[in-house]
Amino acid sequence: MNSPSPAERYAAAKKRSSHPLTTEFMASYEFGFDDFQNLGCHHLEDGKSVLIAAPTGAGKTIVGEFATFLSEKNGNRCFYTTPIKALSNQKYQDLVKLYGDSEVGLLTGDSSINSEARIVVMTTEVLRNMIYAGSNAIEDLGYVVMDEVHYLADKFRGAVWEEILIHLPERIQIVSLSATVSNAEEFGDWLKTVRGETEVVLSEIRPVPLYQHILIGNRILDLFVDEGRVNPEILRIEKNSIKKVPGGSKSWKESKFNSIKSLTRPEIVEKLSERGFLPAIFFIFSRAGCDGAVSSCIREGLSLTNSLEKEEIRRVIALKTHELPSEDFGVLGFHEWAQALERGIAAHHAGLLPMFKETIEELFQRGLLKIVFATETLALGINMPARSVVLEKLVKWNGESHVNVSPGEYTQLTGRAGRRGIDVEGNALILWNEQMDSSIAAGLASTRTYPLRSSFSPTYNMSANLISRFGHERARKSLGFSFAQFQADKAVVGLAKQIAKNEIAIKTLIEGSQSDLGDMGEYMKARFAIKELEAQFSSRRITGGSRRKHHENIEEQISEHRRSLKNHPCNSCPNRESNARGFEKAARLEKESAGLKARMEGRTNV
Known part of the structure; x- marks a missing residue:
């Protein structure tokens, strides 16, 4: 490697001196x-x-x-x-x-x-x-x-x-x-x-590249074979999983039939170990699910640590929990928790004692834990990177209903995979099931960025706090500074620009569609009136005397407008129809602008 030139050394020194801190x-x-x-x-x-x-x-x-x-x-x-x-x-x-x-x-x-x-x-x-x-x-x-x-x-x-x-x-x-x-x-x-x-x-550069996989049955397959192209083997397996199965009636219906045996959670952990994917974070969107996964691994006799690691884990547990009274061990499930840790297995969620969570985080950061079953709170910036991340499902409970994992959430969850300075690559693994579509997984995995949208909505409590602290006028103005209002205002600018473009186009169309024989605007006004009356005529059914009379009135108005058109000088213009098309296009733009103005009014307040 060539050493820096004098000019390069000078530039580097100047850069350092400009920002000494x-x-x-x-x-x-x-x-x-x-x-x-x-x-x-x-x-x-x-x-x-x-x-x-x-x-x-x-x-x-x-x-x-x-x-x-x-x-x-x-x-x-x-x-x-x-x-x-x-x-x-x-x-x-x-x-x-x-x-x-x-x-x-x-x-x-x-x-x-x-x-x-x-x-x-x-x-x-x-x-x-x-x-x-x-x-x-x-x-x-x-x-x-x-x-x-x-x-x-x-x-x-x-x-x-x-x-x-x-x-x-x-x-x-x-x-x-x-x-x-x-x-x-x-x-x-x-x-x-x-x-x-x-x-x-x-910066969009990941320090450790991330590879996407799907676990189908007992096979770990790459989600993509080329940039953005779903692995055809996954598509073939999905297609073959659609079977004709009896429905609720005598008829048969096409349904996804689970012809592929899914692995249990302990079997999945063993599979990860075989592929060299450990240590891993296994996201399960419920506390009970995380605790149940640990229990099933222990029941199956799973152990992922050697004797030296077990000894160090016991030492860390003793150090971190020495203030915990021994009489509380039973009610806190201490012995079961410690046994799982010694085997390199843990659950991480908001229901754990703080000292239990801190112990798990330290052990995982040191590479002593091999698998952590976790809720999504672990994805929120906690420094617990892993070689691999597993997502059991792409659906979660958001506090109100079950919803699909968003691209932002998927990026946040799988972002834990790949330890800088330790791993040459990270792995994101989605568990396939009969309800899942690989195209959805591919969409999440290929969406590298997502837009940030404000959720700002003033509450009574927020308004009361603002008025109490800053006074009514400043409180009112401050609500207009939200990112939601800013995004709305930017959209308004775009709408206003489109309305202005439409107005120019309308003027150009009308000016270019005039006739030397008479007032083309007046002529088109009658044509538009006929069109409107014909729409009213066809939409009404004659069911009574008063309605029949109204129907006859519409027919009379249409006839009057047609006589007016026949006698209008523009009716004999050789360019009549091409001019009419210009006015019709202008009318459509006027209708579009009216809709844009209504949208503008709806966006000017949060």
């Missing part, structure tokens, strides 16, 4: 930064807010951690917000290792540790509540990191992210960390509107 921060890491990480840090050092949109596992948090470093250098505070308590707890531990207990605090619904610290990790709602309460903690705040900011699309909690971004003082620099979304530039434009100078940094 980034250079100092980068020196504390054993690896070099990617371009998007460097760029994000540079913008932050330049005093700007920044939106980082990159795939899961790409290293977005480097820029968030740089904000904590800058707060130390600049003598102000940094708040690091996350969507869930588990992620807050993990980030708190990470930052304590960097800065020590005295410099880092934690605020969640369950915990309050060192809340006056220079760096405070918190769930997003905690910061929103601080803003509404007029907390003094915000006075010396210099930076806010909003991890998983794409969560603002969440139907139930997304508005909290927007409330913070709208109401935090503009002097505070924001680091927004997002998954790859297709409209990151639009989101960045909104951030500039509500926050001031904000730079958008994008």
Whole structure:
């Protein structure tokens, strides 16, 4: 490899000298930064807010951690917000290792540790509540990191992210960390509107390539054979699985008949082990399902660890749970839980004790656990990457009904696959069943990005908080700053442009369709009237005297308009029909514009 030229060395030195704090921060890491990480840090050092949109596992948090470093250098505070308590707890531990207990605090619904610290990790709602309460903690705040900011699309909690971004003082620099979304530039434009100078940094490069698979029966097949083309073997198997089976009546119906024997969960884990796909996260969208999967693996005698790993697992369990009273072991299922961990098997969900979850997370990060059956909360940024990710179903309960997994959720879940610096590739594995269509799986797997849509909808509670904190007028105006309103306004601009284009086209058509013999507009007015009356005539049935009389009245009006047309000078124009087509086209555009105007009116309010 050739050494850099003097000019290249000079350019590199100049770049380092222009951002000395980034250079100092980068020196504390054993690896070099990617371009998007460097760029994000540079913008932050330049005093700007920044939106980082990159795939899961790409290293977005480097820029968030740089904000904590800058707060130390600049003598102000940094708040690091996350969507869930588990992620807050993990980030708190990470930052304590960097800065020590005295410099880092934690605020969640369950915990309050060192809340006056220079760096405070918190769930997003905690910061929103601080803003509404007029907390003094915000006075010396210099930076806010909003991890998983794409969560603002969440139907139930997304508005909290927007409330913070709208109401935090503009002097505070924001680091927004997002998954790859297709409209990151639009989101960045909104951030500039509500926050001031904000730079958008994008990266679509996964540090570890991800390969998509489907498990059909006992076979693991590649989902794609070429770029975007579904494996024909999968299509053949699906086609052959459609059998003629008896319906509820004497007739026969075509239905998907489960002629392929599905593997049990323990058998699937063994299959993953045979293929070298472990360690893996196995997503099951229910707590009971996760616990049941662990129990079935234990019943089948599955063990994935060697004697040295078992010994280390026992040591970590003892260290993490030493404060747990032994008399509580029975009611908490401690012995069964510990036995499963020793075998390299665990469940991870919101129903676990915090110390149980922390133990599982540490063991998995160290490679001592081989399979974790988890609910989707594990996909929300918790640092538990695996070699493979398994999705049992592509349908989940969203709190109101069973819905299909969205492209965004699929990307988030499978983004855990592939450990940077450890794996050369990651694997996403979908379990086939008779209700599933491979085309749906292919659609999810091939959708690399998805649009970020605001879920912002003002509630009574939000309105009351805004009025109480900011007064009626500012509260009303602030609601107009939402991302939902911004997206609606941008759409209005597009509608207005189309209406303007239509108006120009209408004018051109009418001017180009005139006749030298008379007023073509007057002539066409009569033709349009006849068309309208004929439509009324054909849509009415004669069932009574009054209706018959009305029918006769319509016939009389039509006859009158036809006489008017016959006597009109434009009736004898040689270009009459071509001119008429121009007016008819203009009329269609006028109708279209009326619809666009109605849509505009519907979009001007959230």
